Amino acid sequence: MxxxxxxxxxxxxxxxxxxxxxxxxxxxxxxxxxxxxxxxWGWLRLRGRAKTYTVNRSDLRYRALSGPIAVLIPAWQEARVIGRTIAHMVEVWPQDGLTFYIGCYRNDPATVAAAMEGAGGDPRVRLILLDRDGPTTKADCLNRLYAAMEGDELRSGKHTRTVLLHDAEDTVDAAAIALIDRSMDDCEFVQLPVLALPHPASPWVGSHYVEEFCESHGKALMVRDALGAAIPAAGVGCAFKRDTLGVMSIGGEGPFAGLSLTEDYELGLRIDAAGGRSRFLRVRGDDGALVATRSYFPATLRGAVRQKSRWMHGIAFQGWDRLGWSGGAVEHWMRMRDxxxxxxxxxxxxxxxxxxxxxxxxxxxxxxxxxxxxxxxxxxxxxxxxxxxxxxxxxxxxxxxxxxxxxxxxxxxxxxxxxxxxxxxxxxxxxxxxxxxxxRGAAPQWDKTSRDDHPAPTLGEPAGSVR
Structure with missing residues (x-):
């Protein structure tokens, strides 16, 4: 030919x-x-093993906590959203056992000012000013907040029971904190669903996260939980037993992997590998609304690509290198999907x-x-x-x-x-x-995505009952 x-x-x-x-x-x-x-998912639903339970919101909102909870929120150039996030949290979570650790950088005064304004003088809010210029990585900021929590424990003699992670743009559910506290009685790691909200200014790019989270947190994570596979932490709405994090330290830097671009995902899998019990907690309130963390996601094409490339780099490439392949057939299937x-x-x-x-x-x-x-x-x-x-x-x-x-x-x-x-x-x-x-030897680059919009002012009353 x-x-x-x-x-x-x-x-x-x-x-x-x-x-x-x-x-x-x-x-x-x-x-x-x-x-x-x-x-x-269909089979598990038929067998009742992938069920969404219903709880009474009124009973949960003011329920006393079983032990102190530390909420860690890293913030770099988040002046547009951090104030609303903090103000909303302290309003819908009135429990005395909470301490909010907000990590800011010394070269980001706008975020510091916004965080202080959002706190409104609430004594439960601790503003931690990192002693270095930002940005570092999210894991580095979390490790420093964790160290600040440890320092507070030494000074007060009070031992934190649960560590909860959130981002600077999150809108939390009023029932979430008591639900997490109650669920930590029989597991080491709890993940609440995350819902991406339709973005009013970006119905195509910013809103395309909606369907992805609806499927992954409405189906895939429920299957992982029911089949006993490791549950990856989503970085928000994820809670860990303090004692569990205490033994997960990496090289003395803290429990969060500083070289990983998806330290939250990795931590969830590491806890499972260490024998920790994990749980994906999908619950609806008696009003029909899912108890979940809600937020807007990047509204621009550039922002969406940056964020998803970081997820892909951290989960697919670094995950293969750093975590390898372990567990049985179901775990291999889930890691392959990841x-x-x-x-x-x-x-x-x-x-x-x-x-x-x-x-x-x-x-x-x-x-x-x-x-x-x-x-x-x-x-x-x-x-x-x-x-x-x-x-x-x-x-x-x-x-x-x-x-x-x-x-x-x-x-x-x-x-x-x-x-x-x-x-x-x-x-x-x-x-x-x-x-x-x-x-080729370059350090992993943390592509941070900032948000300009926050849904909290549009949620209605009470703030935690948004559907």
Missing amino acids: DLGAWSALEWLALAEYELLLFAGAFFLVGALDEFAMDAA RRGPLSALVLLTGYLLFALALLLSVLDWAGYDRPWELTPALWWLLALNMAAFGWRAMMRFAFTAREYGAMEGLRAVLRIPLSNVIAIMAGRRALFAYARTL
């Missing part, structure tokens, strides 16, 4: 054929993985290239230049199975989103699928390049 004599049309047709085989095969593998998760992000980005990119090429060849076909190949029965079935899988995936995305935010948001979730894929592709490229730099 004289390849040099091939026409441009024949080369394009060959590229289309090869891309179709690659993308079709890997899309089908991914679809089978997702269908297995859907089937596991780390498939870069491969998924490549497959998605291939799919979009295939779409563009198929469109070009269709135009040429319409102009009279016939394709030099035809679909075989095997390829036809491959395409048909992929189309059916996409329809199923869209239906599931609609259902989980509509359950929390109604049918219109569920429909928008389906329409946002192409944009979500583009963001994943861009994040995958950025994460791969960042990881490659670390292989």
Whole structure:
């Protein structure tokens, strides 16, 4: 065969054929993985092992705590949101056993001022000014807050029972703190659901997180919990027994891995590996609202790509390096799902290239230049199975989103699928390049994403009953 004599049309047709085989095969593998998760969730629901319980909000809001709880909140350049976060927390969590540790940097006076204003003189709020310029990493800030908590324990003689993590932009649920306190009686780590709120100023980019968290925290984490797999900490709404963190210190720096870009995710898996009991706590109030941490997510394309590339770098690349593969078959499955992000980005990119090429060849076909190949029965079935899988995936995305935010948001979730894929592709490229730099000796770079908007003023009364 004289390849040099091939026409441009024949080369394009060959590229289309090869891309179709690659993308079709890997899309089908991914679809089978997702269908297995859907089937596991459905089976567990039928057996009553993936149940969302209901609690009385009034009974929980003012329930006394079983022991002191420290809330750690790192903050770098968060002047626009930190004040509202603190003001909301101290209002809806009135318990005396709480201490809020807010980590600020000496070269960020705006955040310091906003945090002080949000505290409103509440004696439970401790502003910790780090003795170095920011930004460092989130793990470094958390370790310094943890050290400040230890210092307070030595001075007061009171031992903290629970350590709770939150971010500077979070809106907490009024029932959450008592629910966490009660749940720590029989486990070492508790994770509450996280709900991304539809962003009024960014209905496409900022709101595409909505459906992702609705599915992951409405299905995947419930399956992990029910099957006994390790539960990764989400970094917010996650609580740990103080004594457990005390034995998780890494090289004397503290319990949070300073070199990890996803120290929260890693900590959840490390606790499970050490034999700690974990629990994903999905509960609704008697008003129907999920007891969860709510917030807006990055509203710009650049911010979303930066954030997701950090997640992908930390979970997929660093997770493989730092945590490896341990546990049984279920744990291997879950870690594979966690780390498939870069491969998924490549497959998605291939799919979009295939779409563009198929469109070009269709135009040429319409102009009279016939394709030099035809679909075989095997390829036809491959395409048909992929189309059916996409329809199923869209239906599931609609259902989980509509359950929390109604049918219109569920429909928008389906329409946002192409944009979500583009963001994943861009994040995958950025994460791969960042990881490659670390292989050449560069330190991991913490791509922090700042938020300009906070939902607390729009939540209504009482603040903790937002749906």
